[in-house]
Amino acid sequence: MPDGDAGPEDTAETAAAPFPYSLMLRTAAEEFDMSRLKGKVLLIVNTAGGCEFSGQYGSMEKLYRRYLTRGFTVLAFPSDDFGKEPDDDAAIAASVVEKYGVTFPVFSKTSVKGGKKHPLFQWLTDRSTNPDFGGKIAWNFNKFLVSRSGEVIARFGSRDDPEDGMIVEMVEEALQDAVME
Numbered sequence: 001m002p003d004g005d006a007g008p009e010d011t012a013e014t015a016a017a018p019f020p021y022s023l024m025l026r027t028a029a030e031e032f033d034m035s036r037l038k039g040k041v042l043l044i045v046n047t048a049g050g051c052e053f054s055g056q057y058g059s060m061e062k063l064y065r066r067y068l069t070r071g072f073t074v075l076a077f078p079s080d081d082f083g084k085e086p087d088d089d090a091a092i093a094a095s096v097v098e099k100y101g102v103t104f105p106v107f108s109k110t111s112v113k114g115g116k117k118h119p120l121f122q123w124l125t126d127r128s129t130n131p132d133f134g135g136k137i138a139w140n141f142n143k144f145l146v147s148r149s150g151e152v153i154a155r156f157g158s159r160d161d162p163e164d165g166m167i168v169e170m171v172e173e174a175l176q177d178a179v180m181e
Contacts, residue, residue, distance in 0.1 A: 019150030020123050026108045028093035034120075041072045041174040042146040043162065044124065046112045046137055048084035049095055051158075053141040057100040059162040063171065064104045070175045071148065074104040074162075077121070079112045082140055112137045124152060143167070147174050 023034040045060060057076070064074040078085045078092045087095065089108045096102040112121040113136060124144045125134050143162065145154040154170050161167075 019146060020120055021150065023120060025120070026089075027105055028089040028108065032105060032107070037073065037075075038150075039071065039148050041067075041148055041171060042144075043072070043074045043167075043171070044120070044144045044146060045074065045076050045162075046079050046081075046110070046121070046140055046142050047076045047106075048079060048082060048140040049087060049092060050084040051082070051140040053158050056141050056161055057096050057102055061100055061102050061104065063162045063168070067171060067175060072171060072175060076102070076104065076106045077110040077112065077118075078106065078108075079110050079140065081111055081113050081137075084140055085109065112142075145170055145174060148177055 021035045021038055025032045025034060043060070043063065045056075047057065048054065060074045060076065064072070076096070078087075078089075080086060085092065092109070093106050096106055110118045110121065112118065117125075121137065125136060139158045141158040143156040143160065144152050145156070145167070147153045153174060154167075156167055
């Protein structure tokens, strides 16, 4: 299949695949154990500093600060898959702090499409429990909302600002849900 997408034969097997909390990822500064996010509501975003939507970093930070104490976090995954993130990890991290005051985790550059698609984005696009939320990432600033129980409960496109009413409403609703163990 193009871009490493799962074929129809994979759908039943992978539809119920659990969130990949076992992944060890890297930010510009440290190793990051995804298991520490169990029980949290996550907004996972593929980002790029040179993209016309990069101002959403500011909205992501506001949303993060608003709900941090209630078990919410934003995870930014810079990607140059669309030619809009030429900087290295250290420069990206410094830039988003300087320009937008970002305090949520910003990971090392990550491929979100094609044959080198990172396993997290493979799961997000192909192993979602709801097929409406799967599919290829076509541009920067796609947003995946993941519940406390590790299910993708919504996906938003590049033009959907994190402070838009629908995103805020869905985050609030997800934060009300208990952790399913």
